[in-house]
Structure formats: structure tokens, C-alpha cells
Amino acid sequence: MAAHTAVWGWVLILPDRIFDQPAWSGFRQIFQNEDMLGWIMVILGFLRLAGLVVNGARKDVTPHIRQISAGIGCMIWVGITYGYASSNIVSTWLAIYPLFAVGELVNIHRAARDQGESIHGKAG
Template sequence: MPYRNHPLPVRLYLGIHDHFPARRSEWVLAGIMIAWGWLLIGPSPVFAQSNAWSQMAAMMSESSWGWFGIGIGAFRLLALIINGTFAGTWYGRWSPHVRALASFLTCFLWFQISFGLWVSDAATTGLAVYPGLLVLDAMNIVAATKDAAGMDKAVADDRP
């Protein structure tokens, strides 16, 4: 691996820097997910401010949704860091698979938000945003599964 001989902070920087352009939307969507979750666990109630969130509030508490979002976003960031920085390791081999899973989990959350907003009687601009995030992450699932298939093929071709 080209980063193996560098100290860890430099290795992390180079791995992220070199792979960021190809994974730009995954990084941004992970950041949005963490920020969304952070807002929900904050001191100001979000769900109580609008009927738009009533569907989600009926399923889980606001803080549970918040921690779920932060967990998925952090899991995704970790997968992206490993994918770009530790690709030559035994665990780096699985990072495209983990990226696909992280995108799938994030799609689940974008869908829950979009559906909840749709079925509420509240008019909200979120219906212009969250379905778009869902589509972006659906495209990330396709990209990550293609990367995973390529990794699987490369591993299978190296076997005697």
C-alpha cells in the first residue's frame, strides 16, 4: 500500500484526500446524517415543533432517532476512512461491502423521514430535500456494490 510507510495521521490524510473525490456524496451524506442526529439529541425539541415529524415520533423517541442517525453516519465515516486508507489490509477488503451496507442503512433513514413527511398533513420543504438524499444514497448503493463485486473478483482471481 502506498500509505503504509507514513505515520498514521499522514496516512489518514492521504487516504482520505486521494479517495474523497470518488466518494464525495458518501462523505457529505454521512456528515448530513450526523448533523441531523445531533440536532435531534440537542436541547431544543425538533419533533414537537411540527406535525411533519409525527410519524417518526410515533415509531421512536426523538433522541433514539438522533442516536440512530449519528451511529449510522459515524459507521459510514469509519467505512470511508478504511476504504481509502487501509485498502490493502484484510479488513479493507470488506470496506466496499460495508459502504454498501452503510448506504442502505442511510437510505432506510432517508426513506423514513421522507415517508413521515409525506403522510403528515404538514407542508414542509423537507419533501423537496429528503427524497433527493434518498436517491443519492440509492445511487451510492449501486456504486458500492459494483466496487464490492470488483473486490470479490480480484480476490477470487488471486486464489490458486
Template sequence: MTAPATGSPGLWIRISHRFGPRNMEWFSGAVTFSFGCVLLWGDPVFEQPAWRGFAQFFGSQDIFGWIMFAMGALRLGALIVNGARKRVTPQIRQVAAFFGLVIWFGVVVGFYSSGAISTWAAVYTWLVVAELSNIYRAAHDQGESAHGRVD
């Protein structure tokens, strides 16, 4: 990839170099953000039987939608800042992945508590596994950063 005509080539190289290894973190942040958007601007899903657990815990689809929207936006913002920085901060990614793990585990528990088994069991459980991988990768990057192996 070539650097854009304007701006710092070093910034573009850092962002493009770091995106690939962190693409699952970007994916999880985008899914969280999109999940929130659908809850905020979509149909009333909390009325469906599979969402009974969420309705009991959050009370309102809007509350859960804003939580997901905000967590996704924060994570994407943190990845942008972290990718643009000359010195990486894997701790931010670890914290974001931990919150992602909590979110997706909570989504699995929410659906499970409804008693309705559907495609959620095939999708959201894998997002939990992906977040465990994201935590591991960020911790690995922190180790390399501490020992001078990451720029």
C-alpha cells in the same frame, strides 16, 4: 495533491484517490451524523406538527437522534477505514448505503405521515435517490474489484 510530510504516502494517495468518487457517500454520512447532532442538542423539534410521525414511531427525539448520530458516525468511520485499506471492501459501502437508503426513506415517510408538506419533500427525497446511486456505485466497484480492475 502532495503527500503529507509524515505517514505513508501510499495511504494518503489511496484516501485522496478514493474520496472523489465517493464524495456523495461522505456527504450522506455527514448529513446523517449532523442530523443526529441537531436532534440531540437542538430545540425540541418533535413538538412541531411536521415531526408528528417521528414522535409516534420513535416516541423520543433523543432515541431518533442517537440512531442518526450512531449511523452517521459508523458510516464515516467505515469510509475512513475502507479508504485507508490497500484492498477495497465495497461490500461495507453497499451495506452502509443500504442503511442510508432505509434511513432517508424513513425520514421521507415520517414527514409525509405528518400531512405537512414543506421543504423536506425537496431535500430528503433526493437523499433517497443519492443512496440508490451510492449502492449502484459500490456494487460497480465490487464488480471491478472482483475482476482485478481496482487496487
């Protein structure tokens, strides 16, 4: 999901004006500058990747990093869903971004469960 975030932002930074397309009218109303949104997404994507690297490099479980990362990811995908929904154009976005948000909720739950297990031990 971190890579999706960064690449989604990178696409906005490309020279083509994506916000000029009708499906992006909701984004245009919220963010007048697609380059700014693109850079924000690239930075958030790389920060999430960095958090995963730190999480993987540590011997102890670091569920807080994963919880925060997934929480930010959930807000990102809900925001993207809102941007597309605001355009009043039904497209394949409806089959992708809401499910990404739900996936992030699952990631939050799993990280919270890992945190509980690391504190209280595995329930059996």
C-alpha cells in the same frame, strides 16, 4: 451523507423539543423520544464515517463496506421521508430527503459495480 446523518441526529439531541412541531408529528408517532432517535442517528452517522475511513485506508477496494453503508443510508432517508410524509405537511423536506434516498441507491450501484470490477476486471 454520513455527516448529514450524524448532524441530523445531533439536531434532535439539542434542548429544543423538535417533535412538538407539526411537521414532526409522524416522527412523534413512531419514536416517542426524539433523544433516542437523535442518538441512533449520531451513532449511525459516525459508524458510516468510520466505514469510509476504513475503506479509504485499505489498499484493496472494500465495496462491501460502501454497499452496506449506502443501504443503511437509503433506509434512513426513506424512513425520514416517511416520517415527514406522515405529518401531511408539505415542506422543503420533499425536495431533500427523497433525493438523498435516490443518491444512496446510486451509491449502492457504484459500489456494486466496483465490486464486480475488482472481481472480474474492468469491462471494456
